[in-house]
Every structure is written in C-alpha cells, then in structure tokens.
Amino acid sequence: MTDRRFPDLSDAQLLERHLQGDTDAFGQLFLRHRDRLWAVAVRTLCDPEEAADALQEAMISAFRRAGDFRGDSAVTTWLHRIVVNASLDRLRRKTAHAASSVGDEGALDLLATQGRVPATTDPASVRDTALDVEAALRLIAPEQRAALVLVDMLGYPVADAAAVLDISVGTVKSRCARGRARLLPHLEHLRAGAEGKDPPAEERFARNRTASGSVSPGQGGEG
Amino acid sequence: MRRRSAHVDASVLAELSAGMISGRRATRIHAHLAGCQRCARVSAGLSEVSLLLASVPHSAMPAAVTSRLSAAIADEAAAGTPVRLASGETSRRAERAGSGRSKSRLARPVALRGFAAAAAVCLLAAGGYTIVQLTSPGRSGPGLSPGANAGLQTHGGRAGAYDLSPSPRQGTIIRPSLSPASPPVFGVRTTGTNYQPATLGAQVGKELSSIGKLSGNKAYGEPLQRPPTAQQEGCVLSITSDVQPTLVEAARYQGHPAMVIALAPETGQLGQAWVVGPECSAAKSDILAHVQLSPAGASQRAQ
Numbered sequence: 001m002t003d004r005r006f007p008d009l010s011d012a013q014l015l016e017r018h019l020q021g022d023t024d025a026f027g028q029l030f031l032r033h034r035d036r037l038w039a040v041a042v043r044t045l046c047d048p049e050e051a052a053d054a055l056q057e058a059m060i061s062a063f064r065r066a067g068d069f070r071g072d073s074a075v076t077t078w079l080h081r082i083v084v085n086a087s088l089d090r091l092r093r094k095t096a097h098a099a100s101s102v103g104d105e106g107a108l109d110l111l112a113t114q115g116r117v118p119a120t121t122d123p124a125s126v127r128d129t130a131l132d133v134e135a136a137l138r139l140i141a142p143e144q145r146a147a148l149v150l151v152d153m154l155g156y157p158v159a160d161a162a163a164v165l166d167i168s169v170g171t172v173k174s175r176c177a178r179g180r181a182r183l184l185p186h187l188e189h190l191r192a193g194a195e196g197k198d199p200p201a202e203e204r205f206a207r208n209r210t211a212s213g214s215v216s217p218g219q220g221g222e223g
Numbered sequence: 224m225r226r227r228s229a230h231v232d233a234s235v236l237a238e239l240s241a242g243m244i245s246g247r248r249a250t251r252i253h254a255h256l257a258g259c260q261r262c263a264r265v266s267a268g269l270s271e272v273s274l275l276l277a278s279v280p281h282s283a284m285p286a287a288v289t290s291r292l293s294a295a296i297a298d299e300a301a302a303g304t305p306v307r308l309a310s311g312e313t314s315r316r317a318e319r320a321g322s323g324r325s326k327s328r329l330a331r332p333v334a335l336r337g338f339a340a341a342a343a344v345c346l347l348a349a350g351g352y353t354i355v356q357l358t359s360p361g362r363s364g365p366g367l368s369p370g371a372n373a374g375l376q377t378h379g380g381r382a383g384a385y386d387l388s389p390s391p392r393q394g395t396i397i398r399p400s401l402s403p404a405s406p407p408v409f410g411v412r413t414t415g416t417n418y419q420p421a422t423l424g425a426q427v428g429k430e431l432s433s434i435g436k437l438s439g440n441k442a443y444g445e446p447l448q449r450p451p452t453a454q455q456e457g458c459v460l461s462i463t464s465d466v467q468p469t470l471v472e473a474a475r476y477q478g479h480p481a482m483v484i485a486l487a488p489e490t491g492q493l494g495q496a497w498v499v500g501p502e503c504s505a506a507k508s509d510i511l512a513h514v515q516l517s518p519a520g521a522s523q524r525a526q
Binding site for chain 1: 236238265272276284288289292293301413
C-alpha cells in the first residue's frame, strides 16, 4: 500500500504507534484493510448501510480496545473478528426487533424475478450472478453466512476463518458445509448442469475438471 | 455396497466434501455416489456453490464510507488515543486541546442510501472531508507534531483520490491474507473468456494489449477486478517466482474454471503465460497449460 507516513511499518507496529499516542496510526491501519473489512461486513449483513454502521462501531471499538490486542494472532485477524462480531451483533439486534423475516421474502421475490442468468460472459452477467448469490445468501443463517463469506467468498484458509470467528476448524467446516447445502437449491438455476435447463454448451461453471484433456503440468519448455 | 436407494442428504454430502467424514462412513457414501446419479449431481452442485460464491467480485469500500469512517476515527483520535495500562486494560489519554469534533459532524451525515448513485455522493463526501481538513488549522494542539498534522491531511487527500473513480476500482491492492505477509502486487480480473489450447497465446496477447490500452473510461468494458485470495496469491507468486504478473485473470480454459497468469514480453525477453486450475496454490502448481509470448503477441506453444 502507499502509506505515506508509515510505509514500512507492519500492522503490529502501527498498532503499537497507536498505543503510544500517534493519532494517525489507527486511521492508517483502517485505510490499509478497509476493503477487506468492508467485504466481510457487507456480505455478512447483506446491506451496505448496515455494514457501514457496523464497521464504524467496530473501528471505534478496535481503536479503544487496541490495548487488548495480545499479538497471539495477526492484527488483521483481530480486526476481522471485531468486524464480524459487530456485524453478527447487529443482525441479532435486528432480528430481535423485527420478529422475523421480511427480508427473507424480499430476497425470495428478488430470486423469483431475477430468473436465470443468461450464460453470456459479459461483466453485466457477472453482476447479475452476484445479485443472485447475494439474495440467496440472505436466506441462510448468519453464522453460516459469515463462515462462507470468509472461506468461499474471500478465500481465507479455514484455520484463519476459525481464528476470526473464534470457533474450531471443525465448526467452520461444518457451518460452511451446511451453508452450501442450504444455498444449493437457491443457486441451482445458475448451475450448468441444472436439470437440463441450460444448454450444456453454455457452461458457466464446469462440472468437474476431469474432462480437461490437455493438462500439461510443469511444461516450461522454450517453444 | 449397501442399499443404493437411500439418497444421501445434501448437508451430508457437503460435509463429505469438506473432509469432515472419513472411514467406513465415507467409503459407504462414495460407493453410493458412484451408483446414484441424483446424489452425484447434488455433490457436484455443492462444489459449484463454492465456485459461484468465489466468483462474486468484491467492490472496494465506497468512498463515502471511507470518508465517514476516517473522519470518525480522526475524531476519536482527537479525543485521545488509548493508553495501555499495566493491567492490560486501556484507558484514554488525556483530552487533547483543539479537538476536531467539528470534522465528523460534517462527514457523518453523508447519506448511504442509494449506493447505485454513489459517484455524486463520493464527490461530495471527498470534497467535504478535504475542506474540513483544510479549514481546521486549530487542530494542531500541543500533542500533535506538524508531521502528524500533515499525515492527517494526507488521509483526506488519499481518500479523495480513490473516491473520484466512478467505476469499481481497478487494480485494487489489498492485503490478501490474514497473516502480515509482504504486500500483494496484483488484482485478479474476472472475465468469462474461454481460453482454448490452440489460441491461448493469441488470446493472452490480445488481453495483454488491451491492458496496455486501458484508458479507464469504458463504463462496462473493463473486467471486474478483485484482490487475490490467499490461495491465488500463493499460486501466482509461486508460478512467477515472485515476479509481479502483468495479468491475472479468473477465466475459463476449455470451458472449465481456470486462472490465467501472464508476464508480458519485454525487450529481449519472451513473455510467459500459464493456465492453472482451481487447485493451484503456493504448495501445488496445478498448471494446465503454458505458452511463451513473443513481443508481437504471437505465441509459441511450449509443447
């Protein structure tokens, strides 16, 4: 990143500067990681406004509790954990308020009206797929969603996700597995092999890779 | 083996592919899968769910949110940074003179409704923040060195610079893994391009030349770009031997999900392009194809 004042400082060093009274250090830490933290919050909460509020809460809380950071995990893990917790807390408060799922029906409506994504490959269809996936994600339990966001969407190793969520690796795996199983019926229409709905030629997502004939591992010749 | 008729629940199949089931139970399910089309289809579908989730591009934090949060943090800092006590608890440093409370009053009410029309909001937010920065010289209380002050202004300027781009930010550089590793150096373009063995070199050459011509003002012409996952970063850097790739593209190869990694040719040096499968990581290269690229964009197959 192009940190101008702190180009060479690690996250942990930035946090230490913060604790030493440097008033810019924490802001810089936030700027370094904002996009990932944003992705976590917005995917977990399925709502940009809520995500912005949760992130603000989380950042202020992290700012104040920086002294609690013990260095037994990466600073980013700690920041992610605070953001995930703030997001899940927000969801719990919200469900406690509104007895239940207006949101779910809205999402189902959206799914219904979206229809199938045409199997073209322009960026617009990538966006449509994204909308469908987002709508489907609303339908699963927040804890499963948070695990899937970290592991499947952001590609974190399961162990990292476990550290962020403060649960065991096995629990992460199980939440992801159950989440995927819940999502499957809602994403069926995006699949290539979905019950003959899509012409097989227009595969968006390959069924498996065994058909790939020209695997030439490690070919590094000079042509 | 046993009754083939009893279908396996999707969540059990998901647990199986997550590696949570082993031993005889796993053997039994595998045997069932071998003979049951319906369950095999569900199982394939489950791995596609993961691919589908991974294919959703992430947008950068909207400018309005960045400004608002930066302001909130600066505001908090103006009220004092925390101090670590011997007990491990933190308490707040004494209030500083010249608190910049006014800053967040301006920055916070930025409406977040209607993100679709974010460009205008971004401009307002960035502008507003910058103005606040410029018009609050009283901020430099006794605790703030001139350097610190300059740093704060830099934040505003940087946020502004990012925020003015109306389309999803290209070339997003984000720390890709949770460990404090070296900074990542590339973004992953998401395209639907279906690369083929016969035309791989030409296709990559075309892609590379389109990067060269990037003007950044085609609204939808540019592929979406996202930060690499930890796995992708490990894969790419191990394949290029830590050389910054010119192009990393999540695309397809012969219809299957694949990632294309390319180093553009330079004077006196051929370019390289690799196609890797979804398994590719720092530990496993999973190379499906490799070509060398001549400067003209023509290619020579490696085989």
